[in-house]
Amino acid sequence: MSYYKKLTATDLIKISGFVPRNRILWKNEINEEYSHDELTTEHYYPEMVVKINSTQEVSNILKYANEHKIAVTVRGAGTGLVGAAVALKGGIVLDMTMMNHFLELDEENLTLTVEPGVLLMDLASYVEKKGFFYPPDPGEKSATIGGNISTNAGGMRAVKYGVTRDYVRALEVVLADGSIVEFGGKVVKNSSGYDLKDLIIGSEGTLGIVTKIVLKLLPLPKKNISLLIPYQNLEKAI
Template identity: 40%
Template sequence: MSAQDSSVRATDADLPAEALAELATAIGAEHVVTGDAMNPDVFTDESLHGPGQAPGAVVRPGNTTDVAEIVRIAAAHAIPVTARGSGTGLSGGCVPLPGGIVVSFERMREIVDLDLVGHTVVVEPGITLAELNAALAPHGLVYPVFPGTDAGSIGGTVATNAGGMRAVRYGVTRSHVLGVEAVTGTGEVLQLGGPVVKRSTGYELSQLVVGSEGTLALVTRATLRLSPRLPHVATMLAPFGEIDAIAAVIPRIITSGARPTILEYIDRGTMKGLLRQNDLTLGVAPEVAEKAGAYLVVMVEGRSAEEVGTELELVAEALSEGGAVETYVLLDGQGLRLLEARESAFWMVKAAGADDLIDMVVPRAQIPEYLRRVKTIAAEYGSRVYGCGHAGDGNIHFSVYEKDTERRHALLTAIYQTGQELGGVISGEHGIGTSKKRYYLDLVDPALLSVQQGIKKVFDPAGILNPGKVFDAEE
């Protein structure tokens, strides 16, 4: 959609009667929901910004053909379309436009095919991580992307290229998507990639769709790579005097031969909040806690207790040589509760009144410098910025407490600029959506933005797919 194209109904309260009639005929009237019958949950996601807004209709397709029909009808009437899974995103990526259509994938949650030889699965986008892994467990398999909530849908995680704490071992969503079936902005159905692990045949467009936040195509099926489920787990906790020491010990752990599943950094303030919020005790002596400026949480997995024991020995040696104040092997219940508390940190900071979230990623070697600069920037603005993050891959999460809108914008701009100067990018796993769009447009290379706009026009020439996300149509 160009700046001159004003036909997209981004401000109309209702859909045209003709479009509603066509949708009812194509999908079934019972699956086209309008007015007060719409569930307000579909108006927004978990972003801290804005109360959300009502679309013109929520449409619930049952299959790929339905999705293609919805998009064709929307394109014919110039109606914006926003895909929605579980709504667990944190960047406003699935917030609809007034007068637009929300395509809710709640009816499309089937496992289409499970290949126990090739360790792949084909699923519809509405299935949640919890549902998929429950079905895989009896087969000793797991889909190892855990982005902080297992209520997230596969479609949503594909759209944002979700990561999570386990990415240091397993990688992010893109590492596991072998192919997608997707509907473009013209209603055309594309089969991209497939259930093979090697491919050197033309452009790999499936990976272009992953992380595109619903702006290029609507994913209707995803072919995913699976991993063996490792039944034995142990968690270590290591307090450090300074975060620099944590950043320095990560390479030691990796080169030791250990294969940690989680390497998670938690600063002192955030750890205190997590323990208090979750009524959790870890057995850290008071004198040790007093010395701790930050903590490293390490989780290892294995096929046997002996294998896990070997991993723990390697990690413990690296931690000791790296200057840990102390090392603790947590009891099974403690480790699980600590990781659950870390995964629920968003709810803690939201309840505490956080005004913004940052999920920037920088090269692992630059973590200390990045954290030092962020601390200085926060002090300059008189703002509170607390953090934890995936130390193994440089993905640092900050909660920002600054009520003044202009001051907060300047603060975040400075933090994002600093990260980019160190080789990082604005979002490591939550996506741009609307929450980070302003910063992205200000800081991204204009040449890169131009290429992305050109790709958008190829997939979605009328500009109806999730307009206003990632970059403005007018841009």
């Protein structure tokens, strides 16, 4: 017998009290795209998809799901290749793509505060127009920044600049019981206590759901050069 409760019409009514019904997909309303990520080798349909619009909605749903033992999977753009956005146990998928707002560009402290549904290509374009640079550059530009944080995405620039973890200053996270917590801060020196921010980064949604992100920026480089350098073998490259 499964540990997780199967959703019923009663659950739909209750969750419709947290989120308008027009932002909920129920059973046969759920599109095929929600059954897989870009790997597409395994298909598992959720019983419900909720299109999230605020931190409080995430909190309310997680609290309800925790009390009733309902499985919850968080999903961004679904561009991953590791199955983290696939609802293996059915239950509820939280679609975070509507939380896609730029909240604050702090030019003095070189930080950008965004919601998790912001696409990586939109983030890069936004800051570059202002004369700033967000270095992490994973191959999939249509991924969300929330997904990048959940997988600690790297990319071709990682050798020079580092990975996603190196550019996250602070996170707002909703825990499984619905608690809303904040980890990290805008300041560079923030070393007291456990480093829970870095624990969340790369955890693929298993520890909490990220609902707000403060990113570190750099000044925009004057030049950007990509090189393709062939070698006859690995030893010569080294």
